[in-house]
Amino acid sequence: MSDVMVKAEGVHKRFGANEVLKGITLTVDRGEVMCLLGPSGSGKSTFLRCINHLEKINSGRLSVDGELVGYREANGKLYELHERVVAQKRQEIGMVFQSFNLFPHMTALQNVTLAPTLVRRRGREEAERRACELLDRVGLKDKYHAHPVALSGGQQQRVAIARALAMDPKLMLFDEPTSALDPELVGEVLDVMRDLARSGMTMVVVTHEIGFAREVADTVVFMDGGVVVEAGSPAEVLGAPKHERTRSFLSKVL
Amino acid sequence: MDQTELTQIAPERPDDIKAVPVRRPGRWLGAFIVLVIAASIVRAVVTNKNFGWSVVGQYLFDHRIISGAIAVLYMTALAMVVGVILGTILAIMRLSPNPVLKTASWLYIWFFRGTPLLVQFVFWFNIKALFPHIDLGVPFGPSFIHADPNSVITVFGAAFLALSTNEGAYMAEVVRAGIISVPEGQSEAAASLGLNRLQIMRKVVLPQAMRVILPPTGNETISMLKNISIASVIGFAELYYQASDIYAQNYETIPLLIVASIWYLALTSIAYVGQYFLERKVGQGFSRSQQATMKERWLSLGAGGGGGLR
Ligand SMILES: Nc1ncnc2c1ncn2[C@@H]1O[C@H](COP(=O)(O)OP(=O)(O)O)[C@@H](O)[C@H]1O
Numbered sequence A: 001m002s003d004v005m006v007k008a009e010g011v012h013k014r015f016g017a018n019e020v021l022k023g024i025t026l027t028v029d030r031g032e033v034m035c036l037l038g039p040s041g042s043g044k045s046t047f048l049r050c051i052n053h054l055e056k057i058n059s060g061r062l063s064v065d066g067e068l069v070g071y072r073e074a075n076g077k078l079y080e081l082h083e084r085v086v087a088q089k090r091q092e093i094g095m096v097f098q099s100f101n102l103f104p105h106m107t108a109l110q111n112v113t114l115a116p117t118l119v120r121r122r123g124r125e126e127a128e129r130r131a132c133e134l135l136d137r138v139g140l141k142d143k144y145h146a147h148p149v150a151l152s153g154g155q156q157q158r159v160a161i162a163r164a165l166a167m168d169p170k171l172m173l174f175d176e177p178t179s180a181l182d183p184e185l186v187g188e189v190l191d192v193m194r195d196l197a198r199s200g201m202t203m204v205v206v207t208h209e210i211g212f213a214r215e216v217a218d219t220v221v222f223m224d225g226g227v228v229v230e231a232g233s234p235a236e237v238l239g240a241p242k243h244e245r246t247r248s249f250l251s252k253v254l
Numbered sequence B: 001m002d003q004t005e006l007t008q009i010a011p012e013r014p015d016d017i018k019a020v021p022v023r024r025p026g027r028w029l030g031a032f033i034v035l036v037i038a039a040s041i042v043r044a045v046v047t048n049k050n051f052g053w054s055v056v057g058q059y060l061f062d063h064r065i066i067s068g069a070i071a072v073l074y075m076t077a078l079a080m081v082v083g084v085i086l087g088t089i090l091a092i093m094r095l096s097p098n099p100v101l102k103t104a105s106w107l108y109i110w111f112f113r114g115t116p117l118l119v120q121f122v123f124w125f126n127i128k129a130l131f132p133h134i135d136l137g138v139p140f141g142p143s144f145i146h147a148d149p150n151s152v153i154t155v156f157g158a159a160f161l162a163l164s165t166n167e168g169a170y171m172a173e174v175v176r177a178g179i180i181s182v183p184e185g186q187s188e189a190a191a192s193l194g195l196n197r198l199q200i201m202r203k204v205v206l207p208q209a210m211r212v213i214l215p216p217t218g219n220e221t222i223s224m225l226k227n228i229s230i231a232s233v234i235g236f237a238e239l240y241y242q243a244s245d246i247y248a249q250n251y252e253t254i255p256l257l258i259v260a261s262i263w264y265l266a267l268t269s270i271a272y273v274g275q276y277f278l279e280r281k282v283g284q285g286f287s288r289s290q291q292a293t294m295k296e297r298w299l300s301l302g303a304g305g306g307g308g309l310r
């Protein structure tokens, strides 16, 4: 078992003529928490989506836990993976979205048990027991049977985190998980994420919460215009940024 | 983490507000005018001898009429079920990335929506002229099933084939509208959990699409109930066919059309009730407020009302 969870080497991604990622190279170690910062449109979401193969990369190499994302390599040739195999690999990567994306026609509990019962074929009882544990863990003990409309944004996002955790992922991706929340609800979601980080989960977090990055991140990466401008410990990147672009960005969000 | 401290603020709970509701003379006046018009229409209809109400009563439960109504109901149920299944398959084909499936679905919809239902009934009924033998098997190769079209294409079979294939084309567009109404984030969230495409469609997209699909499906059902009368041209013994058969003998045209209309109204009402309950079921989780019940809506005629949701 290697210690590297995510390895990106010169990852490029284009949408038509628009080159969004222009050679991203970085590694995320097992158990590491990486925070991705950068102005809007710099390609942060696109990079996260590539890790989960929601987007196909155009060139470079991207691997998760030692296996290429979306391809299989044999005899120096790349073979596209079957959709079924891609789906299998996604089971091991949890993703939390800015807009929560809970399934509105299901209760909190059903949201959390759907994938374990359908994809992992766990028994209903076992899946529900585990779902309750997870909902308790994110502080939603009394909301098992609430539909998403009846929950606040912060509660919805915590359900979404529990839903992702129910698949026992080895990697969690967060795409601006608190950006759609009212200010007073941000804390409750960050608390859950902080706990998760302490438990040793490998996390890649796109966020504008500098305080959270400073406290929780092992590595902070600043992206702009589809490239990594600067990467290092929170003290280096946030405390003593080397690049002008990083400095001007930080002065705007702080 | 949750807000539970709110209760400290109000030590005593004040009485609920008891206010005099706003007077709405306009509503009462409007209701009055409509009632007067309705009453005069009813009077005109009931007292006019030409409507032949006694003949209507005589034939309302005639066994031929009843059998026609049952045929309509039975055919609607059967053709609608097949139409919905066909429509769902066509919609998924139309939205698939495979260009062959996409085009095939488009062509099907184009053809069946673009030709009159009347022509389709007659076409299916006469299909034996086109295909004197039915052979199922490999194209240009050996065939496995041989059938005589006369045994497959009965009047009932032709009506059923015409209605269900035609309905499939219309339902395809209804289902497609429903599917594309579900935000993409839903499929992405499901995909990120490891669900495959079929699972995403079945468990996440279609259940939400139902909210959009159901109301026009109610429309479709009601249209079909009535369109079945077109099948009288190929001699399908449905409600209108039976009524016209009777008035061809006794010349009581208007009363028998009224009989048929009463039954059509009764049958469409069944569709309304079904739609109401299905909509309530698929609407779960989409609205914070309970929808106003029938009783509340009627009460709001007199009382203040007007505010609040919906
Ligand atoms: N599916 C897509 N099709 C076309 N362009 C896209 C798509 N997704 C993202 N982009 C473009 O890629 C760029 C980077 O987007 P994104 O990764 O969302 O940035 P960030 O998350 O850093 O704000 C933007 O210019 C956006 O318009």
Ligand SMILES: [Mg+2]
Pocket: A044, A045, A046, A175, A176
């Ligand atoms: Mg983004």
